[in-house]
Amino acid sequence: MYKLLLCVRYLRTRYIALASIISVMLGVATMIVVNSVMAGFTSEMRDRLHNFLADIVIESRTMEGIDDTDRQLAAVEAAAGEYIAAMTPTIDVPGMIMFEDPYNGKTITTQVMIQGIDPESKGLVGPLRDYLASYNPEIEDGVVIREAERSRAEPLSWELTASAARYREEMKRQEALEIRGAFEDDSLSVTNTPHENRAIDDSPDFDPVSSNPSTNAAADESKPLDDDAFLQDPLVKQPESQIQTGAYPARVYIGEGIVSFQAQDPDTGKLHKVMLRQPGDDIILSTVTVGRPPEIVKMNATVVDSFRSGMNEYDTSIVLMNIKELQKNRGMHLDNAITSIHIRLKNYDDAPKAIAALQGAFPPGTVTIKTWEEKQGLLLSAVEVETAILNVLLFLIITVAGFGILAIFYMIVVEKTRDIGILKSLGASSNGVMSIFLYYGLGLGIVGSTAGVALGLVFVRYINQIEDGLSWVTGRKVFDEKIYYFFEIPTYVNPVMVLSVALGAIAIAVLASILPARRAARLHPVRALRFE
Amino acid sequence: MAETIKMTKPLISAEAISKSYFKGQHKIPVLQGAGLKANRGEFISVIGQSGSGKSTLLHVMGLLDSPDIGEVILDGTRIDNLNQKARDQLRNHVFGFIFQFYHLLPELSLLENVMTPLMIRHSIFGYWAKRKEIRDAAMDIINQVGLSHRIKHRPSELSGGEMQRGAIARALVGKPEILLADEPTGNLDAVTGRGIMELLNSLNENQKLTIVMVTHDEAIAAQAHRTVRLAEGRIQLHAREDAA
Ligand SMILES: Nc1ncnc2c1ncn2[C@@H]1O[C@H](COP(=O)(O)OP(=O)(O)O)[C@@H](O)[C@H]1O
Ligand SMILES: [Mg+2]
Numbered sequence: 001m002y003k004l005l006l007c008v009r010y011l012r013t014r015y016i017a018l019a020s021i022i023s024v025m026l027g028v029a030t031m032i033v034v035n036s037v038m039a040g041f042t043s044e045m046r047d048r049l050h051n052f053l054a055d056i057v058i059e060s061r062t063m064e065g066i067d068d069t070d071r072q073l074a075a076v077e078a079a080a081g082e083y084i085a086a087m088t089p090t091i092d093v094p095g096m097i098m099f100e101d102p103y104n105g106k107t108i109t110t111q112v113m114i115q116g117i118d119p120e121s122k123g124l125v126g127p128l129r130d131y132l133a134s135y136n137p138e139i140e141d142g143v144v145i146r147e148a149e150r151s152r153a154e155p156l157s158w159e160l161t162a163s164a165a166r167y168r169e170e171m172k173r174q175e176a177l178e179i180r181g182a183f184e185d186d187s188l189s190v191t192n193t194p195h196e197n198r199a200i201d202d203s204p205d206f207d208p209v210s211s212n213p214s215t216n217a218a219a220d221e222s223k224p225l226d227d228d229a230f231l232q233d234p235l236v237k238q239p240e241s242q243i244q245t246g247a248y249p250a251r252v253y254i255g256e257g258i259v260s261f262q263a264q265d266p267d268t269g270k271l272h273k274v275m276l277r278q279p280g281d282d283i284i285l286s287t288v289t290v291g292r293p294p295e296i297v298k299m300n301a302t303v304v305d306s307f308r309s310g311m312n313e314y315d316t317s318i319v320l321m322n323i324k325e326l327q328k329n330r331g332m333h334l335d336n337a338i339t340s341i342h343i344r345l346k347n348y349d350d351a352p353k354a355i356a357a358l359q360g361a362f363p364p365g366t367v368t369i370k371t372w373e374e375k376q377g378l379l380l381s382a383v384e385v386e387t388a389i390l391n392v393l394l395f396l397i398i399t400v401a402g403f404g405i406l407a408i409f410y411m412i413v414v415e416k417t418r419d420i421g422i423l424k425s426l427g428a429s430s431n432g433v434m435s436i437f438l439y440y441g442l443g444l445g446i447v448g449s450t451a452g453v454a455l456g457l458v459f460v461r462y463i464n465q466i467e468d469g470l471s472w473v474t475g476r477k478v479f480d481e482k483i484y485y486f487f488e489i490p491t492y493v494n495p496v497m498v499l500s501v502a503l504g505a506i507a508i509a510v511l512a513s514i515l516p517a518r519r520a521a522r523l524h525p526v527r528a529l530r531f532e
Numbered sequence: 533m534a535e536t537i538k539m540t541k542p543l544i545s546a547e548a549i550s551k552s553y554f555k556g557q558h559k560i561p562v563l564q565g566a567g568l569k570a571n572r573g574e575f576i577s578v579i580g581q582s583g584s585g586k587s588t589l590l591h592v593m594g595l596l597d598s599p600d601i602g603e604v605i606l607d608g609t610r611i612d613n614l615n616q617k618a619r620d621q622l623r624n625h626v627f628g629f630i631f632q633f634y635h636l637l638p639e640l641s642l643l644e645n646v647m648t649p650l651m652i653r654h655s656i657f658g659y660w661a662k663r664k665e666i667r668d669a670a671m672d673i674i675n676q677v678g679l680s681h682r683i684k685h686r687p688s689e690l691s692g693g694e695m696q697r698g699a700i701a702r703a704l705v706g707k708p709e710i711l712l713a714d715e716p717t718g719n720l721d722a723v724t725g726r727g728i729m730e731l732l733n734s735l736n737e738n739q740k741l742t743i744v745m746v747t748h749d750e751a752i753a754a755q756a757h758r759t760v761r762l763a764e765g766r767i768q769l770h771a772r773e774d775a776a
Binding site: 419428429529 | 591596597621623629636637638640648649653656706
């Protein structure tokens with residue numbers, strides 16, 4: 001009994017013990033916060049990767065793809081239909097995108113991944129509606145700045161929204177007027193204004209109706225990608241009556257990161273998103289045909305929507321295009337070929353069984369069949385390793401706290417030497433004296449851990465408010481939602497993690513007190529009593 | 533008269549105790565065959581110069597230390613060679629210690645200090661079951677030493693005399709058979725010291741408590757039934773007021 005009493009008294013009267021409690025507390029709190037945020041980010045990232053990629057992806061080994069979509073889908077259905085909830089054919093092909101920056105008139109050309117999709121079935125495999133701008137309100141700093149333009153019930157399609165169509169018509173008319181003005185003026189200086197460059201979109205050589213590989217290839221030869229040619233040709237050849245205001249048959253949902261950038265508002269100093277291409281605008285895509293050798297093919301395409309999956313890598317590199325047009329442009333339409341099939345399973349746990357069943361459905365060596373995790377294996381395992389290393393490092397912090405406890409306990413044992421002698425003279429056993437200090441370590445660990453868990457959980461709970469506070473104090477955004485696409489810092493508190501961190505810290509506190517406790521137990525009572 | 537017959541057999545005796553300390557290579561003999569007997573209910577004082585080994589003798593008798601040579605016999609049984617656990621038990625049940633510097637635990641209140649030997653004796657559950665009894669026993673003893681108005685005070689809030697009374701209460705709460713007192717008045721002024729001595733005397737008379745007290749003060753030593761002198765590591769054969 002005296003053990004508990006003394007240990008509680010020592011805890012309460014030794015302020016130096018507070019230092020070890022605080023170090024344990026901070027170590028535990030840090031571990032909980034970091035783990036929760038890491039887990040939050042990881043699960044969010046996994047979700048986003050997973051959603052965009054579907055559960056299983058069957059990929060052709062070549063860019064030419066495999067013929068006969070319908071037969072393939074039927075084969076997949078026949079092989080693993082019992083596991084499959086939805087699937088969608090896809091064409092993946094690298095390409096280039098070219099469009100003009102309306103603010104400085106420069107032409108932007110970047111490398112992209114063109115993905116031919118069928119929106120309807122794609123929407124069944126992944127949450128496509130969640131990504132498309134027109135189905136979602138635009139939110140900036142937690143405030144809705146634009147309502148959703150389409151209702152969720154509206155089927156996914158390649159049609160422009162009414163407002164985008166109106167915008168397009170207005171823009172085309174404007175351009176036609178300017179072109180004619182320039183034509184009549186015959187002044188070259190006008191061609192330097194950004195709007196003039198848009199004339200390229202109206203080039204008759206990119207006749208939308210006949211945008212198939214052969215004509216495009218021809219266009220390519222006759223019209224090299226040369227600024228002067230773009231600017232001059234329409235002026236010469238374009239009569240007003242032929243102005244094309246309808247959208248091109250090639251339609252795209254464009255990755256938001258490709259056509260937007262963050263600009264600082266000079267008045268408020270706030271960052272906001274600036275779109276370089278609106279729905280209704282046109283872009284030029286180029287890619288390769290399936291011919292041998294592959295030839296470059298150019299496509300005029302109309303932007304129908306922009307998407308944001310939340311994975312920066314995708315949003316800055318993927319252009320989703322209507323699969324039929326992509327097939328046509330790449331010369332795949334005759335064979336109805338595709339390069340991959342994305343599959344959503346009824347139950348993801350069945351993935352190994354489904355993959356085994358699918359292996360047999362394709363001739364060996366023609367396709368690779370992988371789960372999304374296998375496809376993103378490198379990234380996922382990198383994150384796992386990162387988390388593990390971080391945990392080791394953080395646990396070292398708690399171990400440092402353990403050494404602090406060891407030193408402080410040694411000090412307390414020395415300070416309490418006489419009292420230990422007194423207790424022994426009163427009949428306390430060595431084990432009894434030892435347990436005072438072990439209980440002491442245990443108590444310290446429990447108090448420190450509990451406080452740390454509480455602090456950590458409160459921190460995680462209010463992490464966004466804390467982030468706001470920090471941003472306010474430091475004057476710059478600590479966590480920029482525009483970069484991460486999170487409006488809030490995602491967190492996930494794993495109870496098992498919290499418990500093991502707390503128990504680990506308690507164990508370290510007890511371990512650290514063993515040495516001083518043994519020293520106390522071994523003190524010779526007379527020596528201790530004579531100690532001044 | 534039955535008492536007298538019983539008294540012929542000593543309650544505790546230290547026989548031919550030798551004990552030396554080492555300072556580096558040098559052997560410093562402290563006790564060289566010192567012997568001391570105390571009958572039940574006897575109040576013995578051991579007088580000797582500072583450094584003559586009085587405390588050492590007391591520690592050996594109270595099992596806080598072991599002799600190099602010699603035996604400690606309690607009621608006819610040798611106890612100095614018992615195992616650690618038995619020695620702990622004996623210290624708790626049979627001996628009560630009081631020290632020159634009181635040695636109360638600074639973190640505990642007076643009442644808690646007095647209860648300590650009983651808390652040591654009982655496990656947590658035993659203590660919980662008997663907590664009222666234990667508290668009553670402690671309060672009873674504190675009353676006897678006249679400190680009932682001070683139970684909530686920390687040792688640092690008590691005077692020297694009060695602390696020593698507290699220490700006596702703590703030594704007695706476990707109902708020991710022998711009280712070992714190491715210069716109990718050594719740190720007190722004459723008047724307070726006399727009060728402590730009166731308390732010890734009354735305990736000896738009223739409760740037939742066996743007391744072995746060491747001191748370097750002749751006047752204090754004189755208040756015991758019997759005084760022996762410790763010098764050169766031995767008890768000098770000089771008796772005063774011998775009860776026998
Ligand atoms: N642990 C020890 N190591 C060395 N010498 C000691 C130790 N303890 C006591 N002594 C020596 O033993 C002698 C007797 O000490 P002590 O019994 O305290 O004497 P007294 O109580 O009569 O003053 C002293 O000279 C002291 O220095
Ligand atoms: Mg002494």
